[in-house]
Amino acid sequence: MKKTKMSADSGKAGILSFVHAADLHLDSPFTEISGIDPELGERLAKATFQSYEAIIELCIEEKVDFLLIAGDVYDSADKSLYAQVRFIEGLRKLEIAGIQVFICHGNHDPLEGWSASLTWPENVHIMSGDRAEVVKFKKDRENAAVIVGMSYPTRHIMKNLVKNFPKKEGNWPFTIGLLHCSVGSNPEHDPYAPCTLQDLRELNYDYWALGHIHTPSIVCKEAPIVIYPGNPQGRHFSENGARGCFVVDVSLGRDSSGRDISTRFIETDSVRWYIREISIEGLEKEGELIESLQSQLDEMRENSVGRSVICRFVLKGRGPLHHILRQEGFIEDLLRLLREGETWGRQFIWVERIEDDTLFPIEREILLKREDFVGDLVKIVEGLKTDENSRNEFHEVLSPLFGSRNGRKHISKIDDDEMNSLLQRAENILLDALLTEKDNEN
Ligand SMILES: [Mn+2]
The missing domain is CATH 3.60.21.10 (Metallo-dependent phosphatases)
Incomplete structure (x- = not known):
């Protein structure tokens, strides 16, 4: 050797x-x-x-x-x-x-x-x-x-x-x-x-x-x-x-x-890549979305200590902004706004793209009035969340699950808050499967 x-x-x-x-x-x-x-x-x-x-x-x-x-x-x-x-x-x-x-x-x-x-x-x-x-x-x-x-x-x-x-x-x-x-x-x-x-x-x-x-x-x-x-x-x-x-x-x-x-x-x-997901849930106005995007950019600027950044935003979740995001030219305008003032100096932040993966908001009030399967579903969930008798009956139905030997080992009692959030999640999953954007319009 x-x-x-x-x-x-x-x-x-x-x-x-x-x-x-x-x-x-x-x-x-x-x-x-x-x-x-x-x-x-x-x-x-x-x-x-x-x-x-x-x-x-x-x-x-x-x-x-x-x-x-x-x-x-x-x-x-x-x-x-x-x-x-x-x-x-x-x-x-x-x-x-x-x-x-x-x-x-x-x-x-x-x-x-x-x-x-x-x-x-x-x-x-x-x-x-x-x-x-x-x-x-x-x-x-x-x-x-x-x-x-x-x-x-x-x-x-x-x-x-x-x-x-x-x-x-x-x-x-x-x-x-x-x-x-x-x-x-x-x-x-x-x-x-x-x-x-x-x-x-x-x-x-x-x-x-x-x-x-x-x-x-x-x-x-x-x-x-x-x-x-x-x-x-x-x-x-x-x-x-x-x-x-x-x-x-x-x-x-x-x-x-x-x-x-x-x-x-x-x-x-010298140039760092980021992908950031942002949920539009809870955002009511365009201004709130812009603020949220800007604050993400500020955070990236800080974290990259003098380096340049190329970033992609992915918008997710359900909310009223979904319709606005679909308007022609809206995302392009948003991009223009976020890119404004960036020069190719020592440190720049370039928003490469804004991807819209958002979903239409579900108008629960409207669904509650419907006389069909979807309407029944929302009414039942609403009843379980607000009516004490319905909830007691529901707990009765579930009791074998908690009472069995195996069940006791793995699940503990569910309090009201947790039950409400579980019910809401179950409803969301079902509505996602049952509704299209057109169904949701009255
Ligand atoms: Mn290699």
Whole structure:
């Protein structure tokens, strides 16, 4: 097995420190946003690069020893020339700062794809695609870490690559596995290089720096620590919420028993995606709806601390505003209003769309007067809610349920408030099934 050695004499004294990032998808197209303002398009085109720059800055600020990138640096096997040049620019900055970089390639950027012939800085180590490579990292002339990694030679790797990784040897210091793979089953992602947590555990490593799953997650908190940092920049509404990478600090002891490992998630996205559901129930006037949307926008602005936001509102529930929302041009006007004053400066909030999933309000007063099945249903529920005799009879009917041995175990007495709310919910379900918008008009 070929062993490469890399070393650094910079970084924090007594601590092994590194940044773990993955799935940069540089130069990724933002497909869900169509027909947008060209300026917004330009801001989005830069977003994956800005988050990459944020990672580079973080490495320098934190004075880490190395940066790990667990695959999918680029979005497609035939990487754009622009993305490659910008990627190398960032790596050069790290070279100047004395920070090493270890990269393994994944399904979006396998080794077989086209690459421009550019000169890689000397601080960069790209893992081989033939075998798991073992790289020793020295700090202050001492062995401080071992990084074992493997790249995808071709895109469709459906076999378990962990089987190629060697077991941690007795004299190895802090050992890291670097791989783009799918741990366990995750129906949202293609099962590239599938493996189990047990496969990872068996090798006795200290940390698994994984890539592929775009939602940040700590798969395992205890040794071995297994982390998916997720992609550092969301690219569509299904990649919503905060995105970033991990900073890991390891105290360097003689043996692993007294070792202290801390992991921190650092947000690196420059544009954040949000989907917000808002219920129109209880809203009587248009003004109330506008206020509610505005206050959501204010909250997002605050939570995203200086970042830009693209958000989608989904309006739900039953209420009188349903009819107004259906009026031609109303939602377009609402959008215009919410977008007003937004410029493509450092921080913007762009409402991409307002979806109307609302339902017509049910006019109960009118239904009560109807001489048909629906009218009877509403009258019965009304009786049970307001008339004491009817309610007592109803409790009588229900009593075997509470009196039986099994019933007693699982349900306790229902008080009047709870009963009323249950009855109302039952009525809503039945009316939803029985009524159409036309039925509800008198
Ligand atoms: Mn990916």
